Amino acid sequence: MPFVQSNIIESLTQRYTADIRPGLSRIRAILKRLKNPEKTFVTAAHVAGTNGKGSTSAMLASVLREAGYKTGLYTSPHLVKFNERIRVNGRDISDTEFSKLILKVRKATSNLDGARPRPTFFEFTTALAFEYFSDKKVDVGVIETGMGGRLDATNVVKPLVSVITNIGFDHGEFLGKSLKSITVEKAGI
Numbered sequence: 001m002p003f004v005q006s007n008i009i010e011s012l013t014q015r016y017t018a019d020i021r022p023g024l025s026r027i028r029a030i031l032k033r034l035k036n037p038e039k040t041f042v043t044a045a046h047v048a049g050t051n052g053k054g055s056t057s058a059m060l061a062s063v064l065r066e067a068g069y070k071t072g073l074y075t076s077p078h079l080v081k082f083n084e085r086i087r088v089n090g091r092d093i094s095d096t097e098f099s100k101l102i103l104k105v106r107k108a109t110s111n112l113d114g115a116r117p118r119p120t121f122f123e124f125t126t127a128l129a130f131e132y133f134s135d136k137k138v139d140v141g142v143i144e145t146g147m148g149g150r151l152d153a154t155n156v157v158k159p160l161v162s163v164i165t166n167i168g169f170d171h172g173e174f175l176g177k178s179l180k181s182i183t184v185e186k187a188g189i
Helices: 003-015 025-033 053-066 095-112 121-135 179-186
Strands: 043-048 071-074 086-088 140-144 161-164
Touching: 025 095, 025 121, 043 053, 053 071, 053 140, 053 161, 071 121, 086 121, 095 121, 121 140
Parallel strands: 043 140, 043 161, 071 140
Antiparallel strands: 071 086
C-alpha cells in the first residue's frame, strides 16, 4: 500500500471506530447530509451471506458490465489496496477521487463525531462508495454487505434483487448463536 494511502486509511480508522455497531440510524443520517446518493442508482443488487458473497458480487458486476450497464461494485475487505473496495466498470476508485470524497463524507459526518456512538469506519466507507457511484452516475450498484443484513449499513439501498450466498456460523455475538438466527439477520436485506 502506498505511503500516502496508508496514512489516509490510518487517519480514517483512528477517527471512525472499527467497532461493529449494527443499526441504520447513523448511516441514514450521513446519507441524508449527502442528499441520499444511494437513491440515485437506477437499481441495485444486494448480496449477503457468510461465504462467497465477494465472488458472487464480482461475477454479478462483471455480467452486468458486459450487458452494457454502467456498474458500481462495493465490497470488503480489500486484498491489496483499499481502492479495490469501490469500483466502477471494473476500475478501482483513483487515489485522487478517493481523497476528494473523503473530505466530502468527512464533512457530512462532522456533526456526528460528537454523537454516541460515533459513525463506524464501515459506515463511512459505505457512504463514500454510494457518493462515488452517484457522482459516476452508475446504472446498477452491486452492494456486498459487511457482516450482516438487516442492520448492516448497506441495507439502506432498495435493490431490484437480493442474493443470499451460503450461510454459516459467523459474527454470532451480533447475529445470534444459532444458524436460524444468523439466517434471519442475513435474509433481512
